[in-house]
Amino acid sequence: MIGLISATSAGAAARDRLAAAWPDRVRVYEGPVGDAVRAAFAQCEQLVCFLATGAVVRLVAPLLGDKASDPGVVCVDEGGRFAVSLVGGHGGGANDLAAAVGEVLGAQPVVTTATDAVGLPGLDTLGFPVEGDVAGVSRALLDGEPVALRAEVSWPLPPLRVADAGTYAIRVTDRLVEAAAHEVVLRPPSLVVGVGASRGAPAEEVLELIGGALRDAGLSPASVAELATVDAKADEPGIVRAARHLGVPLVTHSAEQLAAVDVPHPSDAPLAAVGTPSVAEAAALLRGGELLVPKRKSLRADGPARATCAVVRRPARGRLAVVGLGPGARDLVTPRAKEELRRASVLVGLDQYVDQIRDLLRPGTRILESGLGAEEERARTAVEEARKGQAVALIGSGDAGVYAMASPALAEASDDIDVIGVPGVTAALAAAAILGAPLGHDHVSISLSDLHTPWEVIERRVRAAAEADIVVTFYNPRSRGRDWQLPKALAILAGHREPATPVGIVRNASRPDESSRLTTLAALDPATVDMMTVVTVGNTATREIAGRMVTPRGYRWQEEAR
Secondary structure (H helix, E strand, O other): OEEEEEOOHHHHHHHHHHHHHOOOOEEEEOOOHHHHHHHHHHHOOEEEEEOOHHHHHHHHHHHOOOOOOOOEEEEEOOOOOEEEEEEOOOOOOHHHHHHHHHHHHOOEEEOOOHHHHHOOOOHHHOOOOEEEOHHHHHHHHHHOOOEEEEEOOOOOOOOOOOEOOOOEEEEEOOEOOOOOOOEEEEOOOOEEEEEEEOOOOOHHHHHHHHHHHHHHHOEOHHHEEEEEEEHHHOOOHHHHHHHHHHOOOEEEEOHHHHHOOOOOOOOHHHHHHHOOOOOHHHHHHOOOOEEEEEEEEOOOOOOOOOEEEEEEEOOOOOEEEEEEOEOOOHHHOOHHHHHHHHHOOEEEEEHHHHHHHHHHOOOOOEEEEEOOOOHHHHHHHHHHHHHOOOEEEEEEOEOOOOOOOHHHHHHHOOOOOEEEEEOOOOHHHHHHHHHEEOOOOOEEEEEOOOOOOOHHHHHHHHHHHHHOOOEEEEEOOOOOOOOOHHHHHHHHHHOOOOOOOEEEEEEOOOOOOOEEEEEEOOOOOHHHOOOOEEEEEOOOOOEEEOOEEEOOOOOHHHHHHO
16 A cells, blocks of 8 residues: 655645555545654655755654655655655665656656665565675675676676676576675576365374475575465465465466376376376376476374475566667657567667667666568577566567567477567558547558568458458558559559549658648559558548548448538
């Protein structure tokens, strides 16, 4: 919960805007400001104070205890101009909260945390449990000192500006080790614990079994990603409570799935009870990995064991984000796209697209760029890097799934990597917004490039769109070597639409040299069109109104005009 505190009517107005935007996330504290701050500090995970920073400093200073547990505090001036991350930038989430408040109120986020200020990821913000000298290693990264990366477990990480050797180190491991001097230990979620239990087995017995298995194998509980079991045990109280105590999800699988897993220690008992010869080992091994702890039973002095467990180190899964950058303007790059660009340790893309967003990348990002015509090569490269366990961003213009990089990348990718699609604003949508509302009814996009598609197929699609009276947006309409396709396509449309049908021409949509104009199907000169142009041809209902191209949502308008 986020506590909101204000002292004046101006502050209350901004407070109420935030409360309206986040009705389920916030709680407004009324009354004397000092009492409100003390109550919110004790009851909430975060605070937004619509007060001067000096006043908030004095109010929260006596309340501060530990940065690992203190709530994050953001100050917003009464004019709503700035959202200042004051306390708990990383641990309390105040840096992210300041950015979110800024989005709602139109305020400028002010973040002074050193790593954020220079674009380095905070070691305590990577989503992994972290131990050791976080401040010292972070300072070394900031000062440009060599920081060694010692990855005992391969796992996707953002760019960390690391070296092969150095006095300071970042150690990525799931082993039960303590951080050395000048070292940070990151615990990746690499361990899966398979669990079986008799009905009524207490959580204490399950937890003692798991803890002993991890301890004897020299493995850290902080790297446990999930408990896994058979569907029949999905609501077994002891297993459910154990997962809750460990703070990990409980994942269940069918008996049929588990019975198909080859395990070293099958047994007749679980086969008779739940329909599979193995629960613990099979559940842990189902999605692959290295069996570190074979099936192990709990120990009881007063009766037979009621729980079993096994531990597997699951294979590191690389991460491939396929990111659409939009049509070119920086403000049409989505926040999600920016987040993925900053998360990636490897960026793959066309050189001219890389240039557009180079400043958004974190220092140390490895850039693999190439020129026009190497789409398949870029797709293969991105997938190969992800298979090495890297966090990869593959970029494309517009939406990466529309005439761009998603298709060749996903054709290369198998289920051994995680793939995340990040949508972007397409050229067709950007052009439509400039022209007015030409896509108000059914519409289709057709590329006139026959480099990958035979012209016979393209022509058949154009003819189908013409006969169906669908608005058509042409991509790749004309180049120096392909100057006859657009006239041919327009001629097909002209066989089904009036000469006065509106046509919108937009070149370099959203870019500094953007240009647009409206013409008609009869008046369009194909020689004025190039590969940077999007051509939108209206249907029989499309009209030009006040210089804008408009396609009504239905045909009633057309019927009334008759």
